[in-house]
Amino acid sequence: MSLAQLSWPLWLVGLGVVAGLLFLLQRLRVRHRAVVVITTLFWQEAKEEARARTLVERFRHPLAYLLALLVAGLAWLAFADPIWRDGQGTRYTVLLDGSAAMARADRFDAAKDAVEDLAGRLPRGRSEVIWCGSAPQTLLAPGEDRSLLAMRLANLQPEATPSSIGRAIAMAAASRPMGADSSGTVVVVVGEAPEDQADVPSDLRWVHLPVGTDEVDDGARIVALGVSPADQVWGQVDALLTVRGGDGQAPQVGLGDVDWKGTVLRTQNAGETQYQIRGLPADGAVLHVRLAGDSAQSLASQAHLRLPKRAPIRVWVAEDARDGALQQVLQADSAIEQVADPAQADVVVLGSAQAPAKRPALRWVATEDQPQAILLQHEAELDSQDVLRYALGEFGLDRIDATEMAQTAGQAIELGAQVGDQREVRVWRSLLASDRYGLVESRAFPLLVGRGLRWLAQQAPVVPYVAAGRRLPMPLASDASGFAPAEDLLPTVAGSFAGPDGGAWEASLLAPWDPIPWAGGVASPADGLPTQHGSLFTWIVLLVLALLGLEWILFGSGRIP
């Protein structure tokens, strides 16, 4: 047992002071009172007991003294706030599920009550309460007062996020207090069962505390909302919406004020309804989807997704860079919009090596200006090898007939990459001569121009979906040369959020929770969980009250002074 407010020596000193005070009080003459002596035989004795004109009398009534000392000592002990020595022994980790699944009915309120109740019964020094919302987070650390738990629970609500119970269990299994004994840890889960119960380490004791009802809620919920680029239309995307459960009523799909005349195709199988939403404008608007009806799972019955921005790449072509083949490629590419003012351009096409470019540039250079036939200039953050590797496949450079070109040119045809102020693709102008080289007639040329301009414009890849609790996914064939601003982004809860670069995102829940049977046992005293309330402080104070009442009765009946 240890004391929270005092050290044991200090408490003992205090107890000694109290005992001394009581001793002095015991010897203090009792207040004057009338003593009725029924016979003169007792007169002498009565005179001794009720001696007049003395402040201190001899120590008498030792039982009364002991009673007073017990009352005062226990009160002093209550002030010291004793706790059982609970640094050793089984440790308890209580996990409170704060995921969106707990928003059903009064499930969460019941869970909060259960956690408070349980925390009151568990040893304070060996128990902690973890909130498992978007990420595990402490509600009550070991040794912290239970009052903090009540405060921290007061305004908690389930978050629009998948459960992090599984992570918290793994965390509890992986970490242990240094210097602790090997009594192990019992994890008590209050909420939904984790998805991967088979992955719970076998050496971890984990039980669940039933709360609310486990009945299946068949409310409709959105489990997927994602986009892909539309076929052959640069400025449009297609979306997939998957709804699980419910009665298959059509969802409300909206784009705010955006005028959209796309199509929605519906297929249904195995309890899921899929909607293909075609032809959405890729202009950065937010796609809102809400299921019809008043679903109990409101957090899962709506989803939002900010559509990608795929604005046309504005290209300005300098007078001395104009070429018939280039013009054909630019006109055929739906992603490219030619502008007349270089100030409005995202990418410029220049015809000489000398003119400094203020923007990313595709540049036709003279053969003598650079030894490489094609030279990629990139920012310092990128690795030239990675850029070359990316360009070789994506720009179609592996399809260029380098041998024939080399024979025609009379010199080696090389591909290179270097670091520069901004991105540039520099190509020998002579390669455009169709009477000498077959480049402009080959299938590699439109790839080189089209993909090259996209690389120069740093067009962000289309992020397929944004879900709470999941890292932002990148397309497999995304720009491997470094433009992935959101790769490290992880929305923790559904809703609007901003990325580190200031970009605006919308995350949806997209958590396909289905009731999962519990694999762990039910919390029971066998796991060392106390069934009764009561801290040591409470019991001591109750004892003090009882002794105080007894002492009052004894005093009132004249048994003690």
Place this chain on the structure above:
Amino acid sequence: MTLLEPWYLLLGLAVLPVWVGRFRARSMVHGLLRSAAWCALVLALAHPVWQRESTAVQRVLVVDRSASMIDTPLAALGDLVRSAPKRDRAVWLEVGATASGASEVPGAVDRLQLGASASTSDLDQALARASASIPAGAAASVWIVSDGLATSGFPTRSLSELWARGIPVSWLRAGRVAGDVRPVALEPTGSANSVRAGVPAQLEALVEGLGQVVTCVLRDRSSEADGGGVRELARVEHVRVDGPTRVPFLWESPRAGFPTLELAVEIESGQDARPGNEVLMRTLAVQDPLRVAYLGERMQGGAERLGELLGAGFAVNEPSDSAELVASDVVVIDDRPAQAVPAALQESLVQAVTQEGLGLVMAGGESAFGPGGYHNQPIEDLLPVEMVQKEEKRDPSTSLVLIIDTSGSMGGNRVQLAKQVSRLAIRRLLPHDKVGIVEFYGAKRWAVPLQPASNSIEIERALNRLDAGGGTVILPAIEEAYYGLQNVRTRYKHVLILTDGGVESGAFEPLLRRMADDGINVSTVLIGPDAHSEFLVNLANWGQGRFYSVPDRFNLPEILLKQPASAKLPSYRPGTVAVQVHGGRGWWGEVDASGVPGLAGYVETRLRPGAERVIDTALEHHPILASWRYGLGRVSALMTEPTGPGTEPWQHWPGYGALMARVMLRTADDGAERFAFGVSRDGDQAIVVAEARRSEAGQPSAKRVGSEPADLVFAQVSPNRWEARFTWSQASDALLEAGAQGSLRSPQRLVLPASSGEAQERQVPEAVAARLGDWIGQAGGRVLEDLPTSLAEMPFSAADRSPGSLRLGPWLALLALVLYLLDLLYRRMPRTSS
């Protein structure tokens, strides 16, 4: 103030006896003191709490003690933590540590240990634990004391969570070893799925160091578990390692699967600051050999010979049914006439190419393309070339060699008659035809070397010069004509022998039959009054020509040298022909395209618009190898027999096998797969991503293989993307096989390398640490190289005061004690009696 257990207040009613009844207080003061003490205790039982703001800061130290750290400043850190204000709470979280060293940590802090060995430094989980240990709303800061070389890679998830909570993360870069030579990566160049059994693959090793010169050795340890030895595969010497250095290797796996390679770094010069981590083990995914379905007929053993030519990277088989055929990666129709490829099979091939992305290679000579009867067949439209035979309208070109007997027996009118017949024959030729004249008179001589028939003046002059005299030795003359015609490229080749029949005997038959086999017809003209010559008739028969008799100048025959223009023409063109190459690296790769020898025969075709010309003839630019996309697949056409006589000169060309392999790869690999697969990790989960490569791709499927086999369940997350997730311990490689549901094609193999273990711990690339530094800098944290002098140097979240509370119960108990003592004092204090 709040009461946690207010129901205890009911005990307050027990104070009533102090005021009423038998035991009521005898004085007001006494009663008040006793009541107050009682009430204080009852209130204490109700657990009153005073809520207040706290200025305490919660500090979490994530201390990396893994094997990659050379020194963790435990004592200095302990002193630093001790210097923190008493009100602050500190959590000391060790990752990758054993129990030793815990004594350095101040006892007043919460001490947690993550993992029990030094072989992992899972910073992601450590930071997640750090985040979890910080109560909501608390002012807090997190420090990382680490070299940043986390086996878990960049801790995306945990850092995002801390960033979302506004808790700054600072990093004390400690324990780094400068000049530690170590291999940190070994992976295929290009996509991870690009390594195929039997096909040379480019691997790239990444070695880190500081100015040392090393030798990198690549070894195969795949068969070690089966009792086999370790085989050295490649060695690159004299590599100067200064920072991350890439070292290329060329490696060919003999079989598909998941072989384990060892990359060892041996130091040639310089010092390794920390030896013991110079060997990197990697498991690679090697895809099955490309499945080539071979449909041949004319070439005996063609499948075997094609298999030998292509090498171990291709499994060439002769399918037994159409299902097996279309399940292949590429189908080769080799010199098989159309009548041997039923229309239904052709239809299914067309369907598979256009809808399933099957690759098709049409090859062959005299039984393929036009000569094979593929005109107006379903497969014709797939081909990147047109068959010229079906539309041949031009006048066919002809080479004519006149062998004129100028022996003594031809004297007088006979030689003049022969000249007349010759003139008639030459007149039937067109300017682009060729003509030559060989005279024999005991010896042989080219009176007119082969030349265009347009040179009529010179030819006529040569004819006029002919005169009779000498013996009759015809065989060498015919041989001369044969050799002369072999190097001529014309549709028809004709030899016309003009003689009076008085010739010697010899081995004419084999020569003439051979000439006929090579497309050279031999006709004979008997000059003179004899109406018949058995010998000349035989010559014409053997040479598949005609026999003519010219008794006098009034009976000159019309020599038939050409078929009518409307007739079907043989489009197979035997004979040596030089070729030239086109196409980029995609077609030729490492093959030396400059040394392609000529062909010994090919089928003349025309390139279709949009088709890619890879090889054509040097003079006439007839396509030899052409290719194009058709539907979802790719079709290539090789206008000669890959294992037959047409490519006989190529059989000795070292690049032939490699070229054919690239043709097969290129034809089969161009978008044939319905899905592209990738695998990555997200915290303790592995994610398998399938992206559809076409609109009707179906459903993907994948399974784990190896020690933890399991089928994975994909969920569609966007119109063209599916994901499957599974929990992964990272202690061993995750081996996967993925493909399209219901597909008969070989599955794609994927590997997610293990990231925990002694070796991995000390082989984390510096790039991981660099990325961590960048992120922390951007998120408002600090990166320090030296231990700070004060905790104040580490920023902490200061958005809100931490919520705190004060339990009033003990203080109420103390109050009750004081009141009780006062009560006793009041009771015992002597008083003057009234």
